[in-house]
Amino acid sequence: MLTVVVCVGSSCYVRGSEDLAATFDRLIQERNLAARVELTGAFCMDQCSMGVSVRVGDRVYRGVDATDPVGFFDREVMPCL
Amino acid sequence: MERIVEIAWDSLCKHGEELCGDWVKVVSTDENLIVVLSDGLGSGVKANILATLTAQIAAEMLQKGASIDEVVETLVETLPECQVRHLAYATFAVLRIHRAHEAYLAEYDCPPLLLIRAGQVVQPPMRERTVAGRTIREGQFTLELDDYLVLVSDGYIHAGVGGLYRMGWGWSNIGTAVQRWAATRGDTHQLVQALSRTCLRLSKDTPGDDATAVAMWVRPQRRATVLTGPPADTARDAEAVNKLMAAAGVKAICGGTTAQMAARVLAKPLRVAWQPSRRGPGRKLPPVGLLEGVDLVTEGILTLSSAVDRLRDAQTVHDLPNDQDAASQLVRVLLGADQIHFIVGDAINPQQLADVVRGVPMRQIYLDELIQKLRERNKTVTVEHL
Numbered sequence: 001m002l003t004v005v006v007c008v009g010s011s012c013y014v015r016g017s018e019d020l021a022a023t024f025d026r027l028i029q030e031r032n033l034a035a036r037v038e039l040t041g042a043f044c045m046d047q048c049s050m051g052v053s054v055r056v057g058d059r060v061y062r063g064v065d066a067t068d069p070v071g072f073f074d075r076e077v078m079p080c081l
Numbered sequence: 082m083e084r085i086v087e088i089a090w091d092s093l094c095k096h097g098e099e100l101c102g103d104w105v106k107v108v109s110t111d112e113n114l115i116v117v118l119s120d121g122l123g124s125g126v127k128a129n130i131l132a133t134l135t136a137q138i139a140a141e142m143l144q145k146g147a148s149i150d151e152v153v154e155t156l157v158e159t160l161p162e163c164q165v166r167h168l169a170y171a172t173f174a175v176l177r178i179h180r181a182h183e184a185y186l187a188e189y190d191c192p193p194l195l196l197i198r199a200g201q202v203v204q205p206p207m208r209e210r211t212v213a214g215r216t217i218r219e220g221q222f223t224l225e226l227d228d229y230l231v232l233v234s235d236g237y238i239h240a241g242v243g244g245l246y247r248m249g250w251g252w253s254n255i256g257t258a259v260q261r262w263a264a265t266r267g268d269t270h271q272l273v274q275a276l277s278r279t280c281l282r283l284s285k286d287t288p289g290d291d292a293t294a295v296a297m298w299v300r301p302q303r304r305a306t307v308l309t310g311p312p313a314d315t316a317r318d319a320e321a322v323n324k325l326m327a328a329a330g331v332k333a334i335c336g337g338t339t340a341q342m343a344a345r346v347l348a349k350p351l352r353v354a355w356q357p358s359r360r361g362p363g364r365k366l367p368p369v370g371l372l373e374g375v376d377l378v379t380e381g382i383l384t385l386s387s388a389v390d391r392l393r394d395a396q397t398v399h400d401l402p403n404d405q406d407a408a409s410q411l412v413r414v415l416l417g418a419d420q421i422h423f424i425v426g427d428a429i430n431p432q433q434l435a436d437v438v439r440g441v442p443m444r445q446i447y448l449d450e451l452i453q454k455l456r457e458r459n460k461t462v463t464v465e466h467l
Binding site: 008009010014018040041042043044046048 | 337338340341351352353355367368370380381382383430
């Protein structure tokens, strides 16, 4: 089970992390990945000034561009499956 | 266990009048709660002024330690008896409650206090006395937990006279109504609203006289403790969290980083109660968190800011909409408590330097406004910084 964690702390939230997560969730449903990907939220991963923080498995991504959630998902999540 | 006397009141204006001829004055100090209900003779502006003067004078004098004799003498000199009608210009009921335990009651020409104890209407022992040519009734009694006390003005006694109750609602029937209501264990705000509604209905929406009800309830004091912000010195993290966990009453944490710190100290997992597929209103705030042993976990700055907004429009818990977002839950916790203690960590997130405005962190700015609003609503608020 691959765990994808999206930060919903103050800074990330303001930069659109919740919408980003909502898109991930939609992709997971559309691509039938619910049994292989677990999407959760977390508070503050201490990388506030750089952009949204997302953890995929063991790898932490800082400064994720929240305007391109599909791109991130395809590039970083799909190859792990 | 500490007790508090919760209080609420509501007045109905005589139909056609703009000003109510009844007045309620409540003074709350550390040791005493002083309640004065005054009913001015007649109605309209004159009655309003008489009642206001009476209540103001009585409350201020008692607060400064004057005896009831001195109060009555002063009132007698200020408000003489009407020569024609031989009636007092303004009646009053004065209730002084010391530390939510001992009550002193003085009544002058007004309906007697309704005391509901253990589901029964109880009459506290009163004796008559003459002061400055006026007959007053006085009594002293001890309060018990869960006592409901209701003071009403004459308008309630005669509500709907000539209608369903020929002689008006009547003291006895009002007593029964409060007695039945007390079994539901609602709060005083709901009690006065219920009494008001009934009074209005009996009067067919046109009250024949100013009608006021003051409800009091002796209940346990409710506390809430809020931890927000990690301590400036990380060596005090455990101290901050332990203070929160050792506190009685509701425990809340405001702040993602703060919540994580708490989770670390308590060695418990912090989860986010969040479904990404959630739609509709209420998506404007970060979700709440879940941490075993803590009643409410929210994000920090955005939630605090939103809580301040919600508090602007809400006097009591009942004024809040039924929303379940983080700020609504936080405000519900705060308004539901009598005593609130804030443990404020002064750490500044190095990644969010823009958060500091002229040397003061944004969190503190919102907190200050939040605390001010809570104090305006008679909450006892204490703050400590770490």
